[in-house]
Amino acid sequence: MDVVDRFLENAPGDRLEFLRARFDAGLAWVHFPVGLGGLGAPREMQQEVERALAHTPQLDTGVQAIGLGMAAPTILAFGTEEQKKRFLRPLWTGEEIWCQLFSEPGAGSDLATLATRAVRDGDEWVVDGQKVWTSGAHHARWAILVARTDPDVPKHRGMTYFICDMHAPGVDVRPLRQITGEAEFNEVFLTGVRLSDDLRLGEVGDGWRVAQTTLMNERVAIGGAPVRRGGGMIGLVADAWREHPELRTHDLHQRLLSLWVEAEVTRLSGVRLREQLAAGQPGPEGSGMKLSFAKLNQELTGFEVEFNRDLGYDDWAFRRSESVDFLGRDPGYRYLRAKGNSIEGGTSEILRNIIAERVLGLPSEPRVDKDVPWKDLPR
Structure with a gap:
């Protein structure tokens, strides 16, 4: 070129x-x-x-x-x-690392119920609240933040999107230990954090629409990354299969063939999704990719552990590390870490609802809180 x-x-x-x-x-x-x-x-x-x-x-x-x-x-x-x-x-x-301040203890799957408040004070906003499951907050310089600026309107309105200075006074990052023994993510407490208005993204009260752009890109980033044929997790499993013929069984062979087909379907769906991205912004199809990725990754890591069971687990070192190199770690780590794939970036249950309503056109579930002011919602 x-x-x-x-x-x-x-x-x-x-x-x-x-x-x-x-x-x-x-x-x-x-x-x-x-x-x-x-x-x-x-x-x-x-x-x-x-x-x-x-x-x-x-x-x-x-x-x-x-x-x-x-x-x-x-x-x-x-x-x-x-x-x-x-x-x-x-x-x-990479001079400035970013994290995402979206989820809260009471607003995970239903992000629109978030309670972190941002109150305007002249040319600044004063932010108070708590965020959780914030990956990389311990080394982040900046964060993308959604906060409630108007509690008198329904929950999907009255939110505003900000860029948050993670070094600002009042930002307290506390690690959360996960099943692998590491602390990739954190809870973040925001107490009287002052953000200038020039750190606002989008219009006041339009935070939900801005957040949708972030969430759609997040699902594509997690589930739609380019993978070569036979690459990624299926490649690791196939390599182990070739290296240890003594561990093969007929049942494992049938399962591996099925997983290979599923991995190819997921990979080719990702190719089509990226072609759609070339023509515009990601849509709800990204939710399908992320859902498929999570299910496949968990099945493959489970297969890998089962296939390697007769080799013993002594060399599977669950050492804490700042590295998030999933493929470069041991099978035990991958098996445990993959459990989070169906939670992070939107739970699989929520993604199924999105696919049903926005892709398949099925009727949505009844929502009794649609037109109720956020301040009047039970919490």
């Missing part, structure tokens, strides 16, 4: 400087506008760029996943020009 060749001719050797230069050359997200890490090119060109730059310094996509997959597309869609220029470059290079 000519544009990549020209860039590589004078690319700096230092990793951070290389990533900054790549962003400035429009080779970060090629479909983003010129000057914001892109070339205004078709989205499918990104794969060509990634292949051409495969042996150059790379992003830490594990640590930067929320920024890349959720914050960036939301900032692009709703941010001011000043916000885009301020946040997108250090987000992409």
Whole structure:
């Protein structure tokens, strides 16, 4: 590719400087506008760029996943020009890590019932509340935050979307230990946190619409990432099958064939979803991809543990680590960590409702709280 060749001719050797230069050359997200890490090119060109730059310094996509997959597309869609220029470059290079302040102890699956309040005080907003299951909050510089700004209207209205400074006074991050023994995520307490109005994304009271952009991109980021044929988790399982013929049984063989077919269906569905993305914004189809990914990943990790049971578990070291390299860890870790796949990024139960109503056109469940002011809802 000519544009990549020209860039590589004078690319700096230092990793951070290389990533900054790549962003400035429009080779970060090629479909983003010129000057914001892109070339205004078709989205499918990104794969060509990634292949051409495969042996150059790379992003830490594990640590930067929320920024890349959720914050960036939301900032692009709703941010001011000043916000885009301020946040997108250090987000992409990894100089500033992002987290997501959405879920609360009483507002997980039903995010619209969230109770964190933001009250306007001149040119600032004062935020009070508690968020939970916040991945990466312990090393995040910024967060995407949804808070309630008007309790007198129904729950899907009266919310506003902010960029939250995680270093601001009043932000308290506390780790939550998970089944693997690690603390990837946290609970976050916000007490009198002051955010200037120029950290607001979208209009006041329009936070639900802005959040939908984040959530749709989140589901695509979790379930719709590009995977080569025979790659990812199915590849690890197939490799173990080839390496240990003495562990094979007829029943396991039939299950593996079924899982291979399911993995291929999921992979090809992801290809089609990304083709749809090239023509516009992600829709409810991303929920289907995320649902399929969670089910498949849990079945594959369960198969892997069962297949390896006769090798013993002594070498499966459940060591705590800051790494979120799922495929690079041991089978025991993968089995336990995959249990969260059907919760994070929208529970499988909620995703089934979304698919039923927005994809299949089935009637929605009765909702008695639709037109009730949020302050009058039982909690």
